Amino acid sequence: MLGNTLRVGLLLGWRQIRYASLWTTALIIFVMMLTFMNLVVVTGILVGLIEGSVKAYRDQYTGDIFISTPAGEEYIKNTNEIISVLPSLPGIAAYTVRSTTGVTVEANYRTRRDPLELRDSVGTRVTSIDPIAEDIVTGLSGFVVEGEYLEPGREGEILIGANLLDQYAPDFGEGFDTLDDVHPGTRVRLSAGGKTKEYIVRGVVNSKVDETSRRIFMVESDFLRFIGRTNLNVNEIAIRVQPAVDPQMVKANLVASGLGRQAVIRLSREGLPQALEDIIATFAFLGNLISSIGLVVASITIFIVVFVNAITRRKYIGILKGIGISPLAIELSYVFQSVVYAVIGSAIAVVIIYGALVPWFLAHPLDFPFSDGILVAPVGGTVIRLVILMFSTIIAGYVPAWLIIKKNTLDSILGR
C-alpha cells in the first residue's frame, strides 16, 4: 500500500512541477539556492575571518608542524640531532630553523642631542634565519614591502617588522611604541644582554601575522655573533609537509623518533591560544544563528507556495480523495515538489560555492585588519546544512498540504 501511495505521490508531484509556471519554479529554486548559500557562506565567512588568521599563522610562521623550546629551557637541546633526522622522515617537504631572543632596538640615536630626551627605542625579538630555507617554508621574502630581502652571507643587515615603525602605525593601532623615520638604509642599534651592535635596515616586512611584522630578522651568523651563543642550538623549527600528506602522521613519526623528549612538537593548530578557538566557535554559532533566519524565511516561502498551490487546487484534492487516492499520496506529491525545489536550488548553490566562491576567496581573501578572510566550507558541514535544509523543506511542504487535505472531502469538491 505504501508503495502505491509513493508511486501516485511521485507521479502527481512530478506532473505538477512539469506544468507549473516556469517563472514561479525558477523563483522558488532561486530562493532555495540563496538560502543554502546563506547557510554555508555566512558562517563560512565569519569562521573564515579567524581561519584566515590561523592559516596565515601556519603559512607564515609555524609551518604545518612547529618544534619549539620546552618551557624553562633556553633553546632546543641537541638541535643537530633533530635536524639530522628530519630529511630522513617521509612526508617532509621543507623546514627552517630559527633562533630568537629579546632585544631593544633604537633608532635616531645619531640625531639625539638632548641626553634627557627619551630614546627612540622599542622592545622586540630578533630572529635568526637561513634566508633561503625560511623563504621556502614561510615565503618571508613576499612580505618585504620596502627595500630588499636578506641574502645569505651578507652580514650587518636586518629586516624589520612594519609594526615597529611609526609610518605603519595607523595600520595596526597607536597603542604600541614605534620607531620614527626608519626606512631601508637606516642604521639602528640592537641591544641584548649588555651588548649593543649597529645594523642597517635592508628591508621592511609587513604581514598580518605578528610574529612576522613585530620581529627583526637577521642571518644566523650575525645572530650568533651578536648574542654570543657558542652552540648551534635553535629555538624554533618550522616544518612544511608535502601536499596530501597528513601532518598528524608526520608529527607522530617525529614523536616516535624520540624527539619529543627534547622539544615541544605540535601541529600548527595545536599551538593556537584557546581564546582563538573560542572565537572560532563563537563566530560559527553567530553564523549559524544568522543563517537560521534565512532558513526560516525559506521555510515560510515554501510553506506559502505550497499552501497557495494546495488551496487553489483544493477542488482537485477533494476529487482525488473522492476517487480513493490516499491523503498521504497527495501530501507526498507536495512534499516531493518542495524537495525537488530544494535539491535543485542546493545543487546550484553547491556548484557556485565550491566551483566559484571558495576558489575565489582563496585567490582574493577579504582584507580585514587582522587577517585575510577566506571562505571556510568543509564538506561535512555543508552536508549537515543540506540535511537541515531538506528537513525544513519537507516540513514546510508537508504542513500546508496536510492543512488543506484534512478538510472534508465533499466540501473540497464542492468548494464550500
Place this chain on the structure above:
Amino acid sequence: MIEVTDLTKNYTTGPVVTKVLQGINLFVPSGEFLSIMGKSGAGKSTLLYQMSLLDLPSSGRIIIDGVNTADFSDKARMNFRLNRLGYVFQDYALLPELSAVENVIVPLLMQGLNKVDAYARSIEALDAVGLAHRHDNRPSQLSGGEQQRVSISRAIAQKPDILFADEPTANLDSTSGQAVIEVMNKLHAERGQTIVMVTHELEYAREADRIIYLEDGQISGEEKQSAANH
C-alpha cells in the same frame, strides 16, 4: 446492490437545521441503471453523496452488497471508494496537469496495478468511450464532452461495482450530452454496470431502467422504464 434505509441528512447553520433528506428508503439491485430526478434543492445530489460514501448521513443505513457502510472508518471508506465505487462528476474533475491516460491511471496505481497493466487497462477504458486516440491529450486540449468521457473511463477503469454520476451532462451541449449518455447506456447494456445517475434532464433520465423523483428530501414518485424506451 444498494439498500438505503431511513436515510436522513441535516445541515446545521447556527440555530437553523435544514433537513435535506428525510427518511429515504431505496433499493438499487445489481445491474440497474437508476436515475434520480428532482428540482433544484430537492436533495438529489445529497442523496448521491450519501450513497456513494462521499458524505456521512445524519441517520439511517446504507448497505452496499451486504456491507453496512456505517461501520467504516475514514480509511475503510476511502478504500471502499477506490476499489468498489466509481464517480463521474458534473464538471469532469480531471487533473489539468495530467494527460487523459494519466488521469485514468492514477486510481489504478493506487489500487496496486503495476504501470504496464495500469496503462493497458487505461487505454482499454479510453477505447470504451471512443477516446483511445486522444490518450496523450491534456484536459485543456479536449472538448467538454470528451473530458466527461475521460472522466467516465477513469471511473470504469477501476472496475467499480457501482458507478455514480452527478449530473454528468449538465455542462455539455446536447450532442456531447447525448454521447455521454450513450456511453453509460453501453456500459449498462454490455457490462451490466450498476449506475446511479443524478440528472435534471428527463430525456436522459429516461435512458435509465428506473427513475425516482425527489421532492423536499423525500421520494415523491417512481417510474420504471420499459425495455421499449431504451
